[in-house]
Amino acid sequence: MNGRPYVSFVSYFRNDGYTSDFDVRVKRATSFLVRQFQRIGLEAELILVEWNPPADRPLIIDSLGSLPQGDCVQVRGIVVGKEHHDGFIGSQESSMNPAAAANVGLRRAQGRFVSPKAADTYLSNEIIATIARRDLHENALYRCDRCDLTLSTRDLQLDDESLLVRLESLDSTRHSHIPHPPQWYIRDLHTNACGDFLLMSRQMWHTVRGFPLDNTVLSLDCDSLIMHSAVALGSHEIRLPAACRIFKGRHARLFTNRISYVWSPVQSKVDNLMTSMRWWRLQTITRSLFDYPKRKVAGVESVLAPSIERNFVKPAEQWAHGIPPKLSQPENWGLGDQVLEERLLCRATWNQTDRTVAA
Secondary structure, three states: OOOOOOEEEEEEEOOOOOOOOHHHHHHHHHHHHHHHHHHHOOOEEEEEEEEOOOOOOOOHHHOOOOOOOOOOEEEEEEEEOHHHOOOOEOOOOOOOOHHHHHHHHHHHOOOOEEEEOOOOEEEOHHHHHHHHOOOOOOOEEEEOEEEEEOOOHHHHOOOHHHHHHHHHHOOOEEEOOOOOOHHHOOOOOOOOOHHHOOEEEHHHHHHHOOOOOOOEOOOOOHHHHHHHHHHHOOOEEEEOOOOOEEEEEOOOOOHHHHEEEEOOHHHHHHHHHHHHOOOHHHHHHHHHHHOOOEEEEOOEEEEEEOOHHHHHHHHHHHHHOOOOOOOOOOOOHHHOOOOOEEEEEEOOOOOOOOOOOOO
């Protein structure tokens, strides 16, 4: 590669009927983003990771059709086979591991700055303009709000300008910054819906070795954990202005709507007592120490994930008080030592080769 893009966005998916029109959503959002970067003339890369594709369905990257061609934007597809998914606990119930899939793309991203992005979301023009100024800081972590709204099939057929006007005019649920409970004793970062836009330098992504994974298909809290880990390792958060937004269409399988909490009778009784006495700090410590309430994700019934206090609050508190993070991923994070199938879906002039490999 004779040149590098300024920014890379990494999306990930599987063609398993996640929603009835998921492939249509992905195609529309991908072409929309390509044209946004082309219009502003920003050297950009989109990486689309197809994780554990079902044998009886076509690849989504093969069904995107002809993407908008231009000089500055490159789109790469990466296929990750079933053998890389089956080792995770819960793999028989869920065929997707979003954090592991994202890491494959994050590891291979060539941009000076890199962010994950859900495949069916849209960036406001203000985000694109902010990036296009080319004055992002190497040691900064950029965040913005996500707006959830209801999109119809007819909306997706609008031209880009009309669709953006529609996105900005629809009633939406805005996921803005929510202060952490004071009894958590952690840094006050904007972790609300942070997995949809978490822009950092490529160097920082490699420093933290991508999203932290556990041995299950869930890897809960990984996006919040990586924010706190990055700040502990020298980054600082910058919250973009309110006009910088991510737009996400609502659907029945939004991940946060599928999480429930598992209590034993004793745990519930003790926790209710501490709530009534307003022993908030003691409640946090007790939940962390005894790891409750555990969490369950609908559709992955065999896996009980740790409590948020044990999995997220405990390490984030340690990092906030000077204990350095212990990286959970090996040096070959993101399957960096594996040769994976790649497709060049749209070539940019800054790339003079057909293939790139993990750094």
